[in-house]
Amino acid sequence: MNIKRHDSGDILSTAVECNGIVFLCGMVADNLDADIKGQTEDCLKQIDEALAMCGADKTKLLSATVYITDISQKPKMNEAWTAWLGKNGRPTRACIQVTLASPRELVEIVVSAAK
Numbered sequence: 001m002n003i004k005r006h007d008s009g010d011i012l013s014t015a016v017e018c019n020g021i022v023f024l025c026g027m028v029a030d031n032l033d034a035d036i037k038g039q040t041e042d043c044l045k046q047i048d049e050a051l052a053m054c055g056a057d058k059t060k061l062l063s064a065t066v067y068i069t070d071i072s073q074k075p076k077m078n079e080a081w082t083a084w085l086g087k088n089g090r091p092t093r094a095c096i097q098v099t100l101a102s103p104r105e106l107v108e109i110v111v112s113a114a115k
Helices: 036-053 071-085
Strands: 003-008 013-018 021-024 061-068 092-097 107-114
Touching (some): 003 036, 013 036, 021 036, 036 071
Antiparallel strands (some): 003 013, 021 107
């Protein structure tokens, strides 16, 4: 079995490839001053970049888990999510209300994709 790790640090890798599947770490926004829609767009841009680094893209998404700090903000997060997906096939997805590492973080997204 061949496992390839990308951007590995002391705690995690940004991406791990195994058996034709790409697993990404949780992506949080760089701009924590944005609202949940803006932070979601930021996360999705990072996901695009990480998937591209592994030779994949959002058209091959398999699964997504979205962590948000306020479930009442889910419709605004979904605006960014559906605009980003466009006409592409939909992955499986869960959206869960949580407390994130920083009170300024409003959303964190984890995805897996086929290569």
